[in-house]
Amino acid sequence: xxxxxxxxxxxxxxxxxxxxxxxxxxxxxxxxxxxxxxxxxxxxxxxxxxxxxxxxxxxxxxxxxxxxxxxxxxxxxxxxxxxxxxxxxxxxxxxxxxxxxxxxxxxxxxxxxxxxxxxxxxxxxxxxxxxxxxxxxxxxxxxxxxxxxxxxxxxx
Amino acid sequence: xxxxxxxxxxxxxxxxxxxxxxxxxxxxxxxxxxxxxxxxxxxxxxxxxxxxxxxxxxxxxxxxxxxxxxxxxxxxxxxxxxxxxxxxxxxxxxxxxxxxxxxxxxxxxxxxxxxxxxxxxxxxxxxxxxxxxxxxxxxxxxxxxxxxxxxxxxxxxxxxxxxxxxxxxxxxxxxxxxxxxxxxxxxxxxxxxxxxxxxxxxxxxxxxxxxxxxxxxxxxxxxxxxxxxxxxxxxxxxxxxxxxxxxxxxxxxxxxxxxxxxxxxxxxxxxxxxxxxxxxxxxxxxxxxxxxxxxxxxxxxxxxxxxxxxxxxxxxxxxxxxxxxxx
Numbered sequence: 339x340x341x342x343x344x345x346x347x348x349x350x351x352x353x354x355x356x357x358x359x360x361x362x363x364x365x366x367x368x369x370x371x372x373x374x375x376x377x378x379x380x381x382x383x384x385x386x387x388x389x390x391x392x393x394x395x396x397x398x399x400x401x402x403x404x405x406x407x408x409x410x411x412x413x414x415x416x417x418x419x420x421x422x423x424x425x426x427x428x429x430x431x432x433x434x435x436x437x438x439x440x441x442x443x444x445x446x447x448x449x450x451x452x453x454x455x456x457x458x459x460x461x462x463x464x465x466x467x468x469x470x471x472x473x474x475x476x477x478x479x480x481x482x483x484x485x486x487x488x489x490x491x492x493x494x
Numbered sequence: 495x496x497x498x499x500x501x502x503x504x505x506x507x508x509x510x511x512x513x514x515x516x517x518x519x520x521x522x523x524x525x526x527x528x529x530x531x532x533x534x535x536x537x538x539x540x541x542x543x544x545x546x547x548x549x550x551x552x553x554x555x556x557x558x559x560x561x562x563x564x565x566x567x568x569x570x571x572x573x574x575x576x577x578x579x580x581x582x583x584x585x586x587x588x589x590x591x592x593x594x595x596x597x598x599x600x601x602x603x604x605x606x607x608x609x610x611x612x613x614x615x616x617x618x619x620x621x622x623x624x625x626x627x628x629x630x631x632x633x634x635x636x637x638x639x640x641x642x643x644x645x646x647x648x649x650x651x652x653x654x655x656x657x658x659x660x661x662x663x664x665x666x667x668x669x670x671x672x673x674x675x676x677x678x679x680x681x682x683x684x685x686x687x688x689x690x691x692x693x694x695x696x697x698x699x700x701x702x703x704x705x706x707x708x709x710x711x712x713x714x715x716x717x718x719x720x721x722x723x724x725x726x727x728x729x730x731x732x733x734x735x736x737x738x739x740x741x742x743x744x745x746x747x748x749x750x751x752x753x754x755x756x757x758x759x760x761x762x763x764x765x766x767x768x769x770x771x772x773x774x775x776x777x778x779x780x781x782x783x784x785x786x787x788x789x790x791x792x793x794x795x796x797x798x799x800x801x802x803x804x805x806x807x808x809x810x811x812x813x814x815x816x817x818x819x820x821x
Contacts, residue, residue, distance in 0.1 A: 379576035382691075408513060408567065410575035442575040445612065449578045 348478035352471035354392065355425035359464040361393035362434065363457060370453035373446060380410065380442045396421045414438025426463075433459045504623040505531055507593045513567040516542075519557055527551065532652060536560045536568065537618040545652075547787070565616050572597055572619075582706075583683075585610045593695050594624035594688030622652075624685060626696050630654065630788040631661035634780060637793060639672065644743070644775045646730075647752045648761050649782030655752040656728050658788060660686050662750055663726045664699035677701040678722035680712035686728055701726070710734035717745050726750045736769030743775040757781060758792065771799070 365387060372383045384401045388394075399420050403413035418435060426434075437456045441449070505528050509520055520534070523544070533545035542558040544551050552558075572591055573580050580589045587603075590596045598620035604612040638645050649655050663686070667677040679701050681687050687703040688695040694703060702720050704712045709727045713735070716722050725742055727735075730751040739749050753770070755761035758781060770776065779799060783789040 373578055377579045377581070379574035379579050381574055381576075404575070408571060410570070442570075442573070443577055445581045446578045 344482050348482065349471075349475040351425055352467065352475040355467045356464065356471050358392050358425060359430070359460065359467060361389050363460060363464060365389065365393060365397070366437075366453050366457050366460075370450055370457075373449045373453070377446060392421065392425075410442050411439045414441070430460065430463050433463075504593060504595060504625045505529075508534070508595055508621055508623055511568065511571045511591060513564060513571065515557060515564060516560075516568065519553060519555075531623055533623070534621040535618065536565060536621070538562045538565050538616075540618075562615070562617075565619060568619060569599075569616055584613055588683070590684040590688065592688070592690040594685050596622045596624070596683065596685055598622070624688070624696075625657065626660070627654070627657050627788065628661065628697070631658045631665060633788070633790055634658060635662060635665045637780075637790070638778055639666075639669070641777070642748060643777030644749045645751075645778040645780055646770065646776040647750070647780045647782065648755045649752070650756045650784040651754055653782050653784045654787045655782065656685050658782070659726050659728060659750055659752055660696055660698060663687075663701045663724075664697055666724055666750075667699035667701045674700065675723035676721060677724045677726060678716040678720050679703045680707065680709050680716060680725060680727040681705045682707060682709050682712065683728070686726070708734075710738040713738035713742050713749075717742050717747055722747055724748045724750060728752050729754065730770065731764075731766035733766075733769050736766075736773050739770065739775045740773040743773060749775045751776075755781075756784065758794070771796075 372378050384397055396417055399417035400413050403416045407413050440452050509517055527546055530546040532547055535543040538560055542553045583589045588596055588598050600618040601616035602614040603610050647655055663677050663679055666675055679686050681703050684705055687698050689703055689705045713725055716725055725747050779794045781792040783791040
């Protein structure tokens, strides 16, 4: 049983990363469109953005911190620290953190370029993590189930 | 109307947009200063100055000296961390925040061709606190309501012109004696009605509001779409606006507008008044007393203005239907 469980834990780790990155890309796309077409303030966009966990937790934390810190960059970073286990690596974290420091600081065309640049940077990571989930995720489940079956046979 | 009574005072609202250092500094002001506060002038490397209705004061202590970081922080807070949503206003040198408070911006402006493309390194902010004074336009309303054919309100800066036309819009739109005239406000700089989040922030009665639109385009749009009886707008003066005013007049719409001037002498020297006066839209020219808020200094009818033959200006003494010529 524990072998099967550990297999699924490994798989969910890969799944969490894919899910977070997919939602993050959706968020940037929505943000880009809102900035381009409605020019709504960031706080309003964040409040109205509807998504599922783990991104929803991150966005709501960021909105909470905005009222306390008085700085978007600080709130973005603080929310990132709070939601530590997003399943993403150091490089991906840096890209997302840097995006927070430039958000809301310039005109519409600048913001659109920042969004596009960030999307271009993060998309390859999503593709590779999808591939990893496909190969390594399934492999870990099979291996763990196999090992646990082997151990149970040996014990019997 | 309860909603308007519950609204925060202008000072309290503005305080929310300050960084922690300035929040603390301004909260320590005496009640009298808070009540009469009109402007907060924050300059990089210089002590902060507050302008009250009767006097100006330099705030004491090293804490009142703003650093460039303070100015940047306050600016970001004023923009709601979303500079892009104020892009067009910033290019005109100001932003208007929730509550109708206007912030003038000074800094290094970057031009692309003959247009402003960006603002670098802000050096000073002038925060003008908008306040509502119900019934401040009572005298003006009483004078113009009966034979109302359009009015131009003239006064020096900070004498309450915007506050008066806001109150006038409320009075006209709610006047049952005048059969609830359809009143439309062209709020180019979001100061008159200050719409935010789909709600007006001030009591403007039953007026319709076109926000953020240039006055000339807004007047034409209102005439076409809203069939107004009265159009109200602030700080009018360009030739396009005069053309729009004339078109509105031809459609039977009455105009109430304001213009900056320190008195009749100063008013007549302004070149931008020629097309406005020529449009024939303003039956009454109301001069405000700069020292007493909401008080009328002088009222001229167009005929009186023509008759005045003032200094080096020559008028055709032919009545308001004819054009005047200013040499």
